[in-house]
Amino acid sequence: MKKRRKVKLFKKHLEAVLQRPSADKEFYTNMHSITSWYDHYNSAIFDNKLPKFDEIKIKRIHGAFGQVVYTIYKTKPQQYILEMLPKYPTKKIFLETLAHEMIHLYQMKIRNNTGNHNKLFYSFKNRLNYLGLQLSR
Numbered sequence: 001m002k003k004r005r006k007v008k009l010f011k012k013h014l015e016a017v018l019q020r021p022s023a024d025k026e027f028y029t030n031m032h033s034i035t036s037w038y039d040h041y042n043s044a045i046f047d048n049k050l051p052k053f054d055e056i057k058i059k060r061i062h063g064a065f066g067q068v069v070y071t072i073y074k075t076k077p078q079q080y081i082l083e084m085l086p087k088y089p090t091k092k093i094f095l096e097t098l099a100h101e102m103i104h105l106y107q108m109k110i111r112n113n114t115g116n117h118n119k120l121f122y123s124f125k126n127r128l129n130y131l132g133l134q135l136s137r
Contacts, residue, residue, distance in 0.1 A: 003047060010044035011131050018092055018132065027091040029058050029084050037098055045099070045127055050106055053082040061085060065097040068104045068115065080105055096133050099124075103135070 017023065034056055042050045053068075061067060061083055069081045082101055088094040103124050107113040113120050117137050125135045 007044050007130075010040060013040075014095075014131055014133075018095075023091045025090070027088045027094045029086055029088065029094060031056065031058070033094070034058075034082070034084060034098065037095060038102065041099055041102055044131070045124070046102070046106060049110060050102060051109060053105065054079045055081045057081060057083045058086050059083055065093065066101045068101050068108070070108060070115075080109060092133070096128075096135070099128055099133055100135065 038052070042048055065088065066082070066084045069083060071079045071081075073079070082105075084094075084097065084101075088097065103121055104115045107120055108115040111120060122135065128135045
């Protein structure tokens with residue numbers, strides 16, 4: 001399937017999900033939702049080039065909706081861990097947070113970038129806006 005068609009189909013699917021009445025209610029995070037949406041985003045936004053996180057944790061985080069934690073080892077490759085909150089105010093915030101953290105993984109693992117909120121990070125803003133999602137700090 002061509003990339004443009006794939007992105008249009010995903011946009012339609014995402015719009016339908018966000019229009020459901022449950023989308024405005026609190027969203028409880030689970031591994032299935034993280035991995036499923038990760039695969040959707042990887043296909044539509046990153047053309048399936050983004051590797052999986054080494055580990056995923058659902059835990060309380062102070063001062064953030066999510067984060068990518070990376071560990072540098074002397075004898076083995078760096079490890080990238082996704083940390084997400086147990087619940088979000090809405091499903092849209094969960095989806096925006098996951099996309100946000102995936103961009104950080106792309107910066108660090110694919111582009112060997114700092115992972116900061118820089119020009120490369122914000123270069124994804126138009127793609128996410130097209131899908132109906134916001135990219136913010």
